[in-house]
Amino acid sequence: MPKQRVIPGFGLSMGITIFWLSSIIIIPLAALFIKAAGLGPAEWWAILTSPRTLAAAKLTFGASAAAAGVSVVLGLLVAWVLVRYEFPGKKLLDAIVDLPFALPTAVAGITLTQIYAPNGWIGKILFEWGIKSAYSPIGVFIALTFIGFPFVVRTVQPVMEDLGHDLEEAAASLGAGRWTTFRRVIFPMLVPALITGFTLAFARAIGEYGSVIFISGNLPMKTEILPLLIVKQLEQFKYEAAAVIASGMLIVSFGLLFLINLLQRRLNWQAR
Amino acid sequence: MAYRSVTTESAPVRCLLIGLAFIALTLFLLLPLAAVFIEAFRRGADVLVKSLSEDAALSAVKLTLTAAFVAVPLNTIFGVAAAWLITKFRFKGRTFLLALIDLPFAVSPVIAGLVFVLLFGARGWFGPFLQDNDIQIIFAMPGIILATVFVTFPFVARELIPLMESQGSDQEEAAVTLGAHGWQIFRRVTIPNIKWGLLYGVLLCNARAMGEFGAVSVVSGHIRGKTNTLPLHVEVLYNEYQFSAAFACAALLALLALVTLGLKSAVEHFTGHSAKGRH
Numbered sequence: 449m450p451k452q453r454v455i456p457g458f459g460l461s462m463g464i465t466i467f468w469l470s471s472i473i474i475i476p477l478a479a480l481f482i483k484a485a486g487l488g489p490a491e492w493w494a495i496l497t498s499p500r501t502l503a504a505a506k507l508t509f510g511a512s513a514a515a516a517g518v519s520v521v522l523g524l525l526v527a528w529v530l531v532r533y534e535f536p537g538k539k540l541l542d543a544i545v546d547l548p549f550a551l552p553t554a555v556a557g558i559t560l561t562q563i564y565a566p567n568g569w570i571g572k573i574l575f576e577w578g579i580k581s582a583y584s585p586i587g588v589f590i591a592l593t594f595i596g597f598p599f600v601v602r603t604v605q606p607v608m609e610d611l612g613h614d615l616e617e618a619a620a621s622l623g624a625g626r627w628t629t630f631r632r633v634i635f636p637m638l639v640p641a642l643i644t645g646f647t648l649a650f651a652r653a654i655g656e657y658g659s660v661i662f663i664s665g666n667l668p669m670k671t672e673i674l675p676l677l678i679v680k681q682l683e684q685f686k687y688e689a690a691a692v693i694a695s696g697m698l699i700v701s702f703g704l705l706f707l708i709n710l711l712q713r714r715l716n717w718q719a720r
Numbered sequence: 721m722a723y724r725s726v727t728t729e730s731a732p733v734r735c736l737l738i739g740l741a742f743i744a745l746t747l748f749l750l751l752p753l754a755a756v757f758i759e760a761f762r763r764g765a766d767v768l769v770k771s772l773s774e775d776a777a778l779s780a781v782k783l784t785l786t787a788a789f790v791a792v793p794l795n796t797i798f799g800v801a802a803a804w805l806i807t808k809f810r811f812k813g814r815t816f817l818l819a820l821i822d823l824p825f826a827v828s829p830v831i832a833g834l835v836f837v838l839l840f841g842a843r844g845w846f847g848p849f850l851q852d853n854d855i856q857i858i859f860a861m862p863g864i865i866l867a868t869v870f871v872t873f874p875f876v877a878r879e880l881i882p883l884m885e886s887q888g889s890d891q892e893e894a895a896v897t898l899g900a901h902g903w904q905i906f907r908r909v910t911i912p913n914i915k916w917g918l919l920y921g922v923l924l925c926n927a928r929a930m931g932e933f934g935a936v937s938v939v940s941g942h943i944r945g946k947t948n949t950l951p952l953h954v955e956v957l958y959n960e961y962q963f964s965a966a967f968a969c970a971a972l973l974a975l976l977a978l979v980t981l982g983l984k985s986a987v988e989h990f991t992g993h994s995a996k997g998r999h
Protein backbone atom coordinates (compact mmCIF):
# COMPACT_ATOMS: atom_id res chain seq x y z
CA MET A 449 0.00 0.00 0.00
CA PRO A 450 1.42 3.42 -0.87
CA LYS A 451 2.35 5.63 2.02
CA GLN A 452 -0.37 8.11 3.00
CA ARG A 453 0.65 11.63 1.99
CA VAL A 454 0.41 14.05 4.89
CA ILE A 455 0.44 17.33 3.03
CA PRO A 456 -2.54 18.00 0.78
CA GLY A 457 -2.46 19.29 -2.77
CA PHE A 458 -0.63 16.49 -4.59
CA GLY A 459 -3.31 16.03 -7.22
CA LEU A 460 -3.89 19.74 -7.79
CA SER A 461 -0.24 20.72 -8.04
CA MET A 462 0.53 17.71 -10.25
CA GLY A 463 -2.40 18.60 -12.48
CA ILE A 464 -1.40 22.24 -12.93
CA THR A 465 2.26 21.36 -13.50
CA ILE A 466 1.63 18.63 -16.05
CA PHE A 467 -1.02 20.64 -17.90
CA TRP A 468 1.10 23.77 -18.22
CA LEU A 469 4.31 21.87 -19.01
CA SER A 470 2.65 19.88 -21.77
CA SER A 471 0.75 22.72 -23.38
CA ILE A 472 3.57 25.27 -23.38
CA ILE A 473 6.76 23.20 -23.65
CA ILE A 474 6.30 19.55 -24.54
CA ILE A 475 3.65 19.58 -27.25
CA PRO A 476 5.16 22.57 -29.11
CA LEU A 477 8.66 21.02 -28.99
CA ALA A 478 7.24 17.70 -30.14
CA ALA A 479 5.58 19.53 -33.03
CA LEU A 480 9.00 20.86 -34.02
CA PHE A 481 10.56 17.39 -34.15
CA ILE A 482 7.56 15.94 -36.00
CA LYS A 483 7.77 18.72 -38.58
CA ALA A 484 11.49 18.07 -39.02
CA ALA A 485 10.89 14.32 -39.27
CA GLY A 486 8.65 15.04 -42.28
CA LEU A 487 11.83 15.35 -44.31
CA GLY A 488 13.87 12.25 -45.13
CA PRO A 489 17.41 11.52 -43.90
CA ALA A 490 18.90 12.63 -47.21
CA GLU A 491 17.27 16.06 -46.95
CA TRP A 492 18.31 16.35 -43.30
CA TRP A 493 21.87 15.62 -44.31
CA ALA A 494 21.75 18.12 -47.16
CA ILE A 495 20.45 20.92 -44.93
CA LEU A 496 22.73 20.23 -41.98
CA THR A 497 25.90 19.82 -44.03
CA SER A 498 25.35 22.72 -46.38
CA PRO A 499 28.36 25.06 -46.20
CA ARG A 500 26.21 27.88 -44.80
CA THR A 501 24.83 25.76 -41.92
CA LEU A 502 28.25 24.35 -41.13
CA ALA A 503 29.81 27.82 -41.05
CA ALA A 504 27.03 29.06 -38.75
CA ALA A 505 27.38 25.99 -36.50
CA LYS A 506 31.14 26.44 -36.28
CA LEU A 507 30.77 30.08 -35.28
CA THR A 508 27.92 29.41 -32.82
CA PHE A 509 29.54 26.53 -30.96
CA GLY A 510 33.08 27.93 -31.22
CA ALA A 511 32.23 31.42 -29.98
CA SER A 512 29.98 29.97 -27.25
CA ALA A 513 32.74 27.68 -25.96
CA ALA A 514 35.29 30.50 -26.05
CA ALA A 515 32.90 32.89 -24.30
CA ALA A 516 32.01 30.33 -21.63
CA GLY A 517 35.72 29.63 -21.10
CA VAL A 518 36.56 33.32 -20.62
CA SER A 519 33.46 33.62 -18.41
CA VAL A 520 34.89 30.94 -16.12
CA VAL A 521 38.14 32.91 -15.60
CA LEU A 522 36.40 36.25 -15.19
CA GLY A 523 33.63 34.75 -13.05
CA LEU A 524 36.11 33.02 -10.75
CA LEU A 525 38.00 36.30 -10.23
CA VAL A 526 34.82 38.29 -9.48
CA ALA A 527 33.36 35.59 -7.19
CA TRP A 528 36.66 35.33 -5.31
CA VAL A 529 36.86 39.08 -4.75
CA LEU A 530 33.19 39.27 -3.67
CA VAL A 531 33.43 36.36 -1.22
CA ARG A 532 36.90 36.83 0.24
CA TYR A 533 37.55 40.57 0.51
CA GLU A 534 35.95 43.59 2.13
CA PHE A 535 36.22 46.85 0.21
CA PRO A 536 34.17 49.96 -0.50
CA GLY A 537 31.73 49.50 -3.36
CA LYS A 538 31.40 45.75 -2.78
CA LYS A 539 27.59 45.86 -2.59
CA LEU A 540 27.42 47.78 -5.86
CA LEU A 541 29.79 45.34 -7.56
CA ASP A 542 27.70 42.42 -6.33
CA ALA A 543 24.46 43.98 -7.60
CA ILE A 544 25.86 44.96 -11.00
CA VAL A 545 26.94 41.35 -11.75
CA ASP A 546 23.28 40.51 -12.39
CA LEU A 547 22.91 43.26 -14.99
CA PRO A 548 23.13 40.92 -18.02
CA PHE A 549 20.30 38.83 -16.51
CA ALA A 550 18.03 41.83 -16.17
CA LEU A 551 18.99 43.89 -19.23
CA PRO A 552 16.90 43.05 -22.31
CA THR A 553 19.12 41.39 -24.90
CA ALA A 554 18.25 43.89 -27.63
CA VAL A 555 19.46 46.72 -25.39
CA ALA A 556 22.67 44.82 -24.65
CA GLY A 557 23.07 44.26 -28.38
CA ILE A 558 22.81 47.87 -29.49
CA THR A 559 24.88 49.30 -26.65
CA LEU A 560 27.69 46.75 -27.07
CA THR A 561 27.70 47.53 -30.78
CA GLN A 562 27.90 51.24 -29.98
CA ILE A 563 30.97 50.65 -27.77
CA TYR A 564 32.82 48.15 -29.94
CA ALA A 565 32.04 49.66 -33.36
CA PRO A 566 35.14 51.00 -35.16
CA ASN A 567 34.22 54.51 -33.93
CA GLY A 568 33.05 53.39 -30.47
CA TRP A 569 34.79 53.99 -27.14
CA ILE A 570 36.64 50.68 -27.02
CA GLY A 571 36.25 49.67 -30.66
CA LYS A 572 38.31 52.71 -31.73
CA ILE A 573 41.28 51.64 -29.60
CA LEU A 574 41.05 48.04 -30.79
CA PHE A 575 40.72 49.22 -34.39
CA GLU A 576 43.96 51.20 -34.08
CA TRP A 577 45.64 47.97 -33.00
CA GLY A 578 44.26 46.33 -36.10
CA ILE A 579 41.51 44.39 -34.33
CA LYS A 580 38.02 44.63 -35.74
CA SER A 581 35.72 43.84 -32.82
CA ALA A 582 32.15 44.62 -33.86
CA TYR A 583 30.90 43.12 -37.14
CA SER A 584 33.31 40.17 -36.79
CA PRO A 585 33.38 36.85 -34.91
CA ILE A 586 35.11 38.72 -32.06
CA GLY A 587 31.93 40.77 -31.64
CA VAL A 588 29.89 37.58 -31.31
CA PHE A 589 32.34 36.38 -28.68
CA ILE A 590 32.09 39.68 -26.75
CA ALA A 591 28.27 39.60 -26.68
CA LEU A 592 28.21 35.96 -25.56
CA THR A 593 30.71 36.62 -22.77
CA PHE A 594 28.57 39.53 -21.57
CA ILE A 595 25.54 37.22 -21.45
CA GLY A 596 27.34 34.24 -19.92
CA PHE A 597 29.67 35.34 -17.18
CA PRO A 598 27.06 36.09 -14.45
CA PHE A 599 26.10 32.40 -14.58
CA VAL A 600 29.62 31.46 -13.47
CA VAL A 601 29.73 34.07 -10.68
CA ARG A 602 26.35 33.02 -9.32
CA THR A 603 27.13 29.29 -9.32
CA VAL A 604 30.64 29.60 -7.86
CA GLN A 605 29.83 32.26 -5.24
CA PRO A 606 27.60 30.12 -2.93
CA VAL A 607 30.03 27.20 -3.06
CA MET A 608 32.92 29.51 -2.17
CA GLU A 609 30.94 30.98 0.72
CA ASP A 610 30.42 27.50 2.15
CA LEU A 611 34.11 26.54 2.06
CA GLY A 612 35.48 26.54 5.58
CA HIS A 613 38.88 27.92 6.47
CA ASP A 614 40.12 24.75 8.19
CA LEU A 615 41.60 23.10 5.10
CA GLU A 616 43.43 26.28 4.21
CA GLU A 617 44.76 26.58 7.75
CA ALA A 618 45.92 22.98 7.59
CA ALA A 619 47.64 23.68 4.27
CA ALA A 620 49.33 26.77 5.73
CA SER A 621 50.47 24.87 8.82
CA LEU A 622 52.09 22.32 6.52
CA GLY A 623 54.05 25.12 4.90
CA ALA A 624 52.05 25.75 1.73
CA GLY A 625 52.05 29.29 0.35
CA ARG A 626 48.79 30.97 -0.69
CA TRP A 627 49.25 30.16 -4.36
CA THR A 628 49.94 26.50 -3.63
CA THR A 629 46.95 26.39 -1.28
CA PHE A 630 44.72 27.89 -3.94
CA ARG A 631 45.98 25.62 -6.67
CA ARG A 632 46.05 22.37 -4.71
CA VAL A 633 43.33 22.82 -2.06
CA ILE A 634 40.75 25.48 -2.97
CA PHE A 635 40.59 25.19 -6.75
CA PRO A 636 39.85 21.43 -6.85
CA MET A 637 36.87 22.03 -4.55
CA LEU A 638 35.52 24.68 -6.93
CA VAL A 639 35.86 22.60 -10.10
CA PRO A 640 32.32 21.10 -10.04
CA ALA A 641 30.76 24.55 -9.57
CA LEU A 642 32.97 25.97 -12.32
CA ILE A 643 31.85 23.22 -14.68
CA THR A 644 28.20 23.92 -13.85
CA GLY A 645 28.78 27.62 -14.47
CA PHE A 646 30.52 26.86 -17.77
CA THR A 647 27.64 24.62 -18.83
CA LEU A 648 24.99 27.21 -18.03
CA ALA A 649 26.91 29.97 -19.81
CA PHE A 650 27.58 27.70 -22.78
CA ALA A 651 23.96 26.54 -23.10
CA ARG A 652 22.68 30.10 -22.91
CA ALA A 653 25.26 31.30 -25.45
CA ILE A 654 24.35 28.68 -28.07
CA GLY A 655 20.77 29.90 -28.22
CA GLU A 656 21.47 33.61 -27.77
CA TYR A 657 20.01 35.83 -30.47
CA GLY A 658 19.15 39.40 -29.41
CA SER A 659 22.51 40.59 -28.19
CA VAL A 660 24.44 38.97 -31.05
CA ILE A 661 22.58 40.03 -34.18
CA PHE A 662 23.37 43.72 -33.74
CA ILE A 663 27.09 43.34 -33.11
CA SER A 664 27.81 40.49 -35.52
CA GLY A 665 27.01 42.14 -38.83
CA ASN A 666 25.16 38.98 -39.94
CA LEU A 667 27.17 38.11 -43.05
CA PRO A 668 26.29 34.62 -44.32
CA MET A 669 29.28 32.23 -44.07
CA LYS A 670 31.18 34.74 -41.93
CA THR A 671 29.30 36.15 -38.95
CA GLU A 672 25.94 34.41 -39.10
CA ILE A 673 24.90 32.42 -36.02
CA LEU A 674 22.59 29.39 -36.06
CA PRO A 675 19.53 31.11 -34.48
CA LEU A 676 19.78 33.82 -37.15
CA LEU A 677 19.98 31.19 -39.87
CA ILE A 678 16.70 29.74 -38.53
CA VAL A 679 15.08 33.18 -38.73
CA LYS A 680 16.37 33.63 -42.30
CA GLN A 681 14.84 30.29 -43.33
CA LEU A 682 11.52 31.29 -41.79
CA GLU A 683 11.52 34.60 -43.62
CA GLN A 684 11.81 32.65 -46.88
CA PHE A 685 8.96 30.35 -45.73
CA LYS A 686 11.32 27.36 -45.64
CA TYR A 687 9.58 25.95 -42.57
CA GLU A 688 10.99 22.43 -42.91
CA ALA A 689 14.56 23.65 -43.21
CA ALA A 690 14.09 25.88 -40.17
CA ALA A 691 12.67 22.94 -38.21
CA VAL A 692 15.58 20.70 -39.22
CA ILE A 693 18.23 23.23 -38.19
CA ALA A 694 16.39 23.87 -34.93
CA SER A 695 16.09 20.15 -34.19
CA GLY A 696 19.76 19.60 -34.97
CA MET A 697 20.68 22.47 -32.66
CA LEU A 698 18.52 21.12 -29.84
CA ILE A 699 19.87 17.59 -30.22
CA VAL A 700 23.48 18.79 -30.16
CA SER A 701 22.97 21.09 -27.18
CA PHE A 702 20.96 18.55 -25.17
CA GLY A 703 23.66 15.98 -25.94
CA LEU A 704 26.42 18.33 -24.80
CA LEU A 705 24.55 19.18 -21.61
CA PHE A 706 24.07 15.49 -20.94
CA LEU A 707 27.78 14.75 -21.47
CA ILE A 708 28.83 17.58 -19.18
CA ASN A 709 26.38 16.30 -16.58
CA LEU A 710 27.97 12.86 -16.77
CA LEU A 711 31.44 14.35 -16.38
CA GLN A 712 30.15 16.33 -13.42
CA ARG A 713 28.81 13.21 -11.69
CA ARG A 714 32.12 11.45 -12.29
CA LEU A 715 34.01 14.32 -10.69
CA ASN A 716 31.64 14.49 -7.73
CA TRP A 717 31.98 10.77 -7.29
CA GLN A 718 35.77 10.91 -7.42
CA ALA A 719 35.85 13.76 -4.93
CA ARG A 720 34.09 11.63 -2.37
CA MET B 721 53.86 43.15 15.40
CA ALA B 722 50.86 43.04 13.12
CA TYR B 723 49.00 39.75 13.08
CA ARG B 724 48.84 38.24 9.63
CA SER B 725 46.14 35.76 8.78
CA VAL B 726 47.25 32.66 6.91
CA THR B 727 43.93 32.32 5.10
CA THR B 728 44.08 35.51 3.12
CA GLU B 729 46.48 37.02 0.64
CA SER B 730 49.03 39.80 1.23
CA ALA B 731 47.68 43.33 0.85
CA PRO B 732 49.22 43.99 -2.61
CA VAL B 733 47.72 40.80 -4.04
CA ARG B 734 44.34 41.67 -2.53
CA CYS B 735 44.43 45.18 -4.01
CA LEU B 736 45.52 43.81 -7.37
CA LEU B 737 42.65 41.30 -7.52
CA ILE B 738 40.04 43.82 -6.35
CA GLY B 739 41.39 46.32 -8.88
CA LEU B 740 41.23 43.78 -11.69
CA ALA B 741 37.64 42.86 -10.83
CA PHE B 742 36.67 46.54 -10.72
CA ILE B 743 38.30 47.31 -14.07
CA ALA B 744 36.78 44.24 -15.70
CA LEU B 745 33.26 44.96 -14.50
CA THR B 746 33.51 48.67 -15.26
CA LEU B 747 34.65 48.08 -18.83
CA PHE B 748 32.36 45.17 -19.36
CA LEU B 749 29.13 46.08 -17.56
CA LEU B 750 29.05 49.72 -16.42
CA LEU B 751 30.35 51.14 -19.69
CA PRO B 752 27.61 49.55 -21.83
CA LEU B 753 25.00 50.64 -19.29
CA ALA B 754 26.30 54.20 -19.26
CA ALA B 755 26.40 54.22 -23.07
CA VAL B 756 22.65 53.54 -23.24
CA PHE B 757 21.81 56.66 -21.23
CA ILE B 758 24.48 58.86 -22.83
CA GLU B 759 23.25 57.98 -26.33
CA ALA B 760 19.63 58.48 -25.24
CA PHE B 761 20.36 62.02 -24.02
CA ARG B 762 22.85 62.88 -26.77
CA ARG B 763 20.43 65.03 -28.74
CA GLY B 764 18.76 66.54 -25.72
CA ALA B 765 15.89 65.71 -23.43
CA ASP B 766 13.21 66.99 -25.81
CA VAL B 767 14.25 64.54 -28.54
CA LEU B 768 14.15 61.82 -25.90
CA VAL B 769 10.66 62.77 -24.77
CA LYS B 770 9.48 63.08 -28.37
CA SER B 771 10.75 59.63 -29.34
CA LEU B 772 9.08 58.10 -26.31
CA SER B 773 5.74 59.81 -26.87
CA GLU B 774 5.36 59.04 -30.57
CA ASP B 775 2.46 56.70 -31.40
CA ALA B 776 4.54 53.66 -32.40
CA ALA B 777 6.51 53.86 -29.15
CA LEU B 778 3.39 54.21 -27.02
CA SER B 779 1.67 51.25 -28.66
CA ALA B 780 4.87 49.21 -28.23
CA VAL B 781 4.90 50.03 -24.51
CA LYS B 782 1.25 49.05 -24.27
CA LEU B 783 1.80 45.73 -26.01
CA THR B 784 4.85 44.93 -23.86
CA LEU B 785 2.90 45.66 -20.68
CA THR B 786 -0.09 43.58 -21.82
CA ALA B 787 2.04 40.56 -22.71
CA ALA B 788 3.84 40.68 -19.36
CA PHE B 789 0.54 41.24 -17.57
CA VAL B 790 -0.81 37.95 -18.96
CA ALA B 791 2.36 35.84 -19.00
CA VAL B 792 3.73 36.65 -15.54
CA PRO B 793 0.65 35.66 -13.46
CA LEU B 794 0.22 32.44 -15.46
CA ASN B 795 3.83 31.41 -14.89
CA THR B 796 3.59 32.47 -11.24
CA ILE B 797 0.67 30.08 -10.67
CA PHE B 798 2.57 27.35 -12.47
CA GLY B 799 5.78 28.12 -10.56
CA VAL B 800 4.11 27.89 -7.17
CA ALA B 801 2.29 24.67 -8.10
CA ALA B 802 5.45 23.09 -9.51
CA ALA B 803 7.54 24.10 -6.50
CA TRP B 804 4.87 22.68 -4.14
CA LEU B 805 4.81 19.42 -6.10
CA ILE B 806 8.60 19.05 -6.29
CA THR B 807 9.43 20.00 -2.72
CA LYS B 808 6.51 18.59 -0.69
CA PHE B 809 6.20 15.18 -2.30
CA ARG B 810 8.50 12.34 -3.35
CA PHE B 811 7.25 10.42 -6.38
CA LYS B 812 8.48 8.48 -9.38
CA GLY B 813 9.79 10.67 -12.18
CA ARG B 814 10.44 13.66 -9.91
CA THR B 815 13.99 14.24 -11.18
CA PHE B 816 12.79 13.91 -14.74
CA LEU B 817 10.06 16.47 -14.13
CA LEU B 818 12.64 18.82 -12.64
CA ALA B 819 14.75 18.47 -15.77
CA LEU B 820 11.70 19.22 -17.94
CA ILE B 821 10.97 22.40 -15.97
CA ASP B 822 14.55 23.56 -16.69
CA LEU B 823 14.27 22.66 -20.36
CA PRO B 824 13.32 26.13 -21.69
CA PHE B 825 16.68 27.46 -20.42
CA ALA B 826 18.42 25.23 -22.95
CA VAL B 827 16.14 26.17 -25.86
CA SER B 828 17.07 29.13 -28.01
CA PRO B 829 14.46 31.94 -27.88
CA VAL B 830 14.30 31.75 -31.67
CA ILE B 831 13.28 28.09 -31.44
CA ALA B 832 10.67 29.05 -28.82
CA GLY B 833 9.13 31.36 -31.39
CA LEU B 834 9.54 28.86 -34.22
CA VAL B 835 7.54 26.10 -32.48
CA PHE B 836 4.48 28.33 -32.28
CA VAL B 837 4.82 29.36 -35.92
CA LEU B 838 4.89 25.66 -36.84
CA LEU B 839 1.75 25.06 -34.77
CA PHE B 840 -0.35 28.11 -35.48
CA GLY B 841 1.19 29.77 -38.56
CA ALA B 842 -0.66 29.98 -41.87
CA ARG B 843 1.03 26.74 -42.96
CA GLY B 844 1.18 25.20 -39.51
CA TRP B 845 -0.78 22.29 -38.03
CA PHE B 846 -3.73 24.37 -36.91
CA GLY B 847 -3.27 27.00 -39.62
CA PRO B 848 -6.21 26.01 -41.86
CA PHE B 849 -8.53 25.57 -38.88
CA LEU B 850 -7.60 28.98 -37.46
CA GLN B 851 -7.99 30.61 -40.85
CA ASP B 852 -11.46 29.15 -41.34
CA ASN B 853 -12.54 30.50 -37.99
CA ASP B 854 -10.83 33.83 -38.54
CA ILE B 855 -8.57 33.49 -35.49
CA GLN B 856 -5.10 34.97 -35.74
CA ILE B 857 -2.41 33.81 -33.34
CA ILE B 858 0.85 34.32 -35.22
CA PHE B 859 1.66 37.93 -36.14
CA ALA B 860 -0.80 38.95 -33.42
CA MET B 861 -1.09 39.34 -29.67
CA PRO B 862 -1.80 35.68 -28.72
CA GLY B 863 1.42 34.51 -30.40
CA ILE B 864 3.43 37.17 -28.61
CA ILE B 865 1.94 36.07 -25.29
CA LEU B 866 2.60 32.37 -26.01
CA ALA B 867 6.24 33.04 -26.92
CA THR B 868 6.66 35.17 -23.79
CA VAL B 869 5.16 32.42 -21.61
CA PHE B 870 7.57 29.88 -23.12
CA VAL B 871 10.75 31.83 -22.42
CA THR B 872 9.73 32.92 -18.91
CA PHE B 873 8.38 29.49 -18.01
CA PRO B 874 10.89 28.30 -15.36
CA PHE B 875 11.72 31.59 -13.62
CA VAL B 876 9.35 31.48 -10.62
CA ALA B 877 9.67 27.70 -10.14
CA ARG B 878 13.47 27.88 -10.31
CA GLU B 879 13.54 30.55 -7.62
CA LEU B 880 11.11 28.78 -5.28
CA ILE B 881 12.31 25.17 -5.50
CA PRO B 882 15.71 25.58 -3.74
CA LEU B 883 14.13 27.91 -1.17
CA MET B 884 11.25 25.57 -0.28
CA GLU B 885 13.56 22.56 -0.35
CA SER B 886 15.81 24.15 2.26
CA GLN B 887 12.84 25.10 4.45
CA GLY B 888 11.47 21.55 4.55
CA SER B 889 7.85 20.64 5.27
CA ASP B 890 7.83 20.52 9.08
CA GLN B 891 5.68 23.61 9.51
CA GLU B 892 3.13 22.45 6.94
CA GLU B 893 2.96 19.03 8.59
CA ALA B 894 2.43 20.66 11.98
CA ALA B 895 -0.41 22.70 10.49
CA VAL B 896 -2.03 19.51 9.16
CA THR B 897 -1.95 17.88 12.59
CA LEU B 898 -3.57 21.01 14.01
CA GLY B 899 -6.44 20.53 11.58
CA ALA B 900 -5.69 23.15 8.94
CA HIS B 901 -6.84 22.34 5.43
CA GLY B 902 -4.86 22.77 2.23
CA TRP B 903 -5.64 26.34 1.29
CA GLN B 904 -5.21 27.54 4.89
CA ILE B 905 -1.78 25.90 5.12
CA PHE B 906 -0.70 27.46 1.87
CA ARG B 907 -1.92 30.95 2.73
CA ARG B 908 -0.98 31.11 6.42
CA VAL B 909 2.15 28.95 6.60
CA THR B 910 3.83 28.63 3.21
CA ILE B 911 3.26 32.09 1.71
CA PRO B 912 4.76 33.99 4.67
CA ASN B 913 7.84 31.75 4.44
CA ILE B 914 8.43 32.12 0.73
CA LYS B 915 7.14 35.64 0.03
CA TRP B 916 10.53 37.26 -0.65
CA GLY B 917 11.73 34.45 -2.86
CA LEU B 918 8.42 34.53 -4.67
CA LEU B 919 8.65 38.29 -5.16
CA TYR B 920 12.16 37.94 -6.57
CA GLY B 921 11.07 35.17 -8.91
CA VAL B 922 8.17 37.28 -10.16
CA LEU B 923 10.49 40.26 -10.69
CA LEU B 924 12.92 38.23 -12.78
CA CYS B 925 10.07 36.66 -14.73
CA ASN B 926 8.67 40.12 -15.40
CA ALA B 927 12.04 41.58 -16.45
CA ARG B 928 12.52 38.77 -18.93
CA ALA B 929 8.90 39.00 -20.15
CA MET B 930 9.21 42.70 -20.90
CA GLY B 931 12.66 42.39 -22.39
CA GLU B 932 12.24 39.25 -24.50
CA PHE B 933 13.44 39.74 -28.03
CA GLY B 934 14.25 36.59 -30.00
CA ALA B 935 11.10 34.56 -29.41
CA VAL B 936 8.77 37.52 -29.81
CA SER B 937 10.61 38.69 -32.91
CA VAL B 938 9.86 35.38 -34.67
CA VAL B 939 6.11 35.40 -33.95
CA SER B 940 5.39 39.13 -34.16
CA GLY B 941 5.70 39.93 -37.84
CA HIS B 942 7.02 43.41 -36.97
CA ILE B 943 3.86 45.30 -37.82
CA ARG B 944 4.61 48.81 -36.71
CA GLY B 945 2.17 50.25 -34.19
CA LYS B 946 0.48 46.85 -33.96
CA THR B 947 2.67 43.90 -33.10
CA ASN B 948 5.93 45.57 -32.11
CA THR B 949 6.87 45.21 -28.48
CA LEU B 950 9.30 47.73 -27.01
CA PRO B 951 12.45 45.61 -27.65
CA LEU B 952 11.30 45.07 -31.25
CA HIS B 953 10.62 48.78 -31.63
CA VAL B 954 14.23 49.40 -30.52
CA GLU B 955 15.43 47.09 -33.29
CA VAL B 956 13.28 48.76 -35.95
CA LEU B 957 14.48 52.23 -34.98
CA TYR B 958 18.09 51.07 -34.83
CA ASN B 959 17.92 49.50 -38.28
CA GLU B 960 16.40 52.73 -39.62
CA TYR B 961 19.45 54.59 -38.25
CA GLN B 962 17.26 56.53 -35.82
CA PHE B 963 19.88 56.00 -33.13
CA SER B 964 18.66 58.62 -30.66
CA ALA B 965 15.11 57.26 -30.71
CA ALA B 966 16.37 53.67 -30.48
CA PHE B 967 18.49 54.50 -27.46
CA ALA B 968 15.64 56.48 -25.88
CA CYS B 969 13.46 53.34 -25.89
CA ALA B 970 16.48 51.24 -24.86
CA ALA B 971 16.99 53.58 -21.90
CA LEU B 972 13.44 52.92 -20.79
CA LEU B 973 14.14 49.16 -20.85
CA ALA B 974 17.50 49.65 -19.10
CA LEU B 975 15.66 51.58 -16.39
CA LEU B 976 13.40 48.55 -15.94
CA ALA B 977 16.52 46.39 -15.51
CA LEU B 978 17.94 48.79 -12.93
CA VAL B 979 14.67 48.84 -10.97
CA THR B 980 14.69 45.01 -11.00
CA LEU B 981 18.27 44.92 -9.70
CA GLY B 982 17.47 47.55 -7.07
CA LEU B 983 14.44 45.63 -5.81
CA LYS B 984 16.52 42.47 -5.75
CA SER B 985 19.11 44.14 -3.53
CA ALA B 986 16.28 45.43 -1.33
CA VAL B 987 14.83 41.91 -1.03
CA GLU B 988 18.25 40.58 -0.01
CA HIS B 989 18.58 43.39 2.49
CA PHE B 990 15.16 42.62 4.04
CA THR B 991 15.66 38.88 4.26
CA GLY B 992 19.24 39.22 5.47
CA HIS B 993 20.38 36.47 3.18
CA SER B 994 20.94 36.32 -0.50
CA ALA B 995 18.28 35.21 -2.90
CA LYS B 996 20.68 34.06 -5.53
CA GLY B 997 19.33 31.76 -8.13
CA ARG B 998 20.26 30.46 -11.50
CA HIS B 999 18.38 31.86 -14.38
